[in-house]
Amino acid sequence: MKIICLALVLFGASLLASGVGVAQAPEPAVVSDDQVNAIAKQLYCPVCENIPLDVCGTQACAQWRELIRQKLGEGQSEAEIKTYFVAQYGDRVLASPPARGLNWLVYVIPPLAILAGVYILYRALKAWKQPAPQVSQAEPVAAPSDEYVRRIEEELRKR
Amino acid sequence: MEVDIPEETQEEVAMRIRPHWGRILVWVGLLTLLGILAWGLIRARQGPVSVENQVPDFTLTTFEGENIKLSDLRGKVVVLNFWASWCKPCEEEAADLEAAWRHYQPRGDVVFLGIDYVDTEPEAKAYLEKFDITYPNGPDLGTRISQAFRIAGVPETYTIDREGVVRHRQIGPFPSLESILAAVDPLLGQ
Numbered sequence: 001m002k003i004i005c006l007a008l009v010l011f012g013a014s015l016l017a018s019g020v021g022v023a024q025a026p027e028p029a030v031v032s033d034d035q036v037n038a039i040a041k042q043l044y045c046p047v048c049e050n051i052p053l054d055v056c057g058t059q060a061c062a063q064w065r066e067l068i069r070q071k072l073g074e075g076q077s078e079a080e081i082k083t084y085f086v087a088q089y090g091d092r093v094l095a096s097p098p099a100r101g102l103n104w105l106v107y108v109i110p111p112l113a114i115l116a117g118v119y120i121l122y123r124a125l126k127a128w129k130q131p132a133p134q135v136s137q138a139e140p141v142a143a144p145s146d147e148y149v150r151r152i153e154e155e156l157r158k159r
Numbered sequence: 160m161e162v163d164i165p166e167e168t169q170e171e172v173a174m175r176i177r178p179h180w181g182r183i184l185v186w187v188g189l190l191t192l193l194g195i196l197a198w199g200l201i202r203a204r205q206g207p208v209s210v211e212n213q214v215p216d217f218t219l220t221t222f223e224g225e226n227i228k229l230s231d232l233r234g235k236v237v238v239l240n241f242w243a244s245w246c247k248p249c250e251e252e253a254a255d256l257e258a259a260w261r262h263y264q265p266r267g268d269v270v271f272l273g274i275d276y277v278d279t280e281p282e283a284k285a286y287l288e289k290f291d292i293t294y295p296n297g298p299d300l301g302t303r304i305s306q307a308f309r310i311a312g313v314p315e316t317y318t319i320d321r322e323g324v325v326r327h328r329q330i331g332p333f334p335s336l337e338s339i340l341a342a343v344d345p346l347l348g349q
């Protein structure tokens with residue numbers, strides 16, 4: 001009997017030591033508001049347009065922030081969370097639209113407009129610095145070749 | 160008699176004749192941008208899908224994982240309700256919608272569909288449980304369905320006839336069960 005009890009105690013002790021017998025689901029990590037807001041400020045809820053998620057006061061946004069907290073607690077990365085939100089609610093939740101489709105215009109037009117502006121300014125400054133072209137002297141009037149005109153002029157001179 | 164044109168003048172003539180590709184490109188670009196802007200503005204001003212309009216087709220994946228295609232429901236009257244768990248006015252009509260669904264369910268020719276707009280799943284499921292809602296509901300993934308209907312907010316409900324044409328549009332909550340029945344009943348005899 002003593003041997004059996006000893007064996008049981010030893011078995012229990014070994015289980016405790018290895019953690020097998022008392023294995024529990026890992027508790028979700030504590031996530032701070034700053035961690036949540038770091039992601040939330042990159043997202044926009046379609047319900048309250050133009051207000052970043054980190055400062056939006058609606059219940060919908062509060063639920064979204066709670067969802068971010070939950071996913072961070074589960075160990076998901078920022079990219080994974082953003083991918084989830086895009087899949088659920090569409091591209092428009094992102095503060096920076098992904099560079100595809102017509103969204104490319106957002107990234108291409110501003111630099112192009114700046115380059116065009118610089119070019120126009122350069123041309124304007126160049127034209128401004130150049131001295132005005134000298135006004136050429138009036139060219140001598142060519143002798144009238146037309147016989148009719150010549151005769152009229154001759155008649156006029158006679159008068 | 161040959162006229163001797165100075166070399167500079169020839170260059171100027173050549174410059175004048177040559178097309179200004181840069182300018183053409185800039186104008187084409189500007190006009191394209193204006194076109195896109197105009198298209199966006201026109202679309203934004205269109206407003207929600209209105210009565211007498213054909214409904215846009217979509218597939219709803221319910222919270223249970225079932226796929227429901229709207230065009231597959233032709234021949235049935237469809238009540239399409241946009242809602243969200245964070246929407247307080249939605250709660251006002253939730254019980255009435257469920258009561259209406261239970262009223263029509265035995266007939267088999269009326270379908271109620273709930274589209275959960277910009278919501279989080281745990282809260283949405285809690286909402287469905289709270290109001291004991293039994294008709295199919297699913298999230299508006301990517302907000303594609305609400306964008307197709309160009310909804311102004313939630314709740315919004317479309318009553319669609321057997322041919323897929325909107326016959327009634329309720330902006331805001333239905334005030335009573337009778338008002339839901341009044342929107343559906345005229346379509347049952349058609």
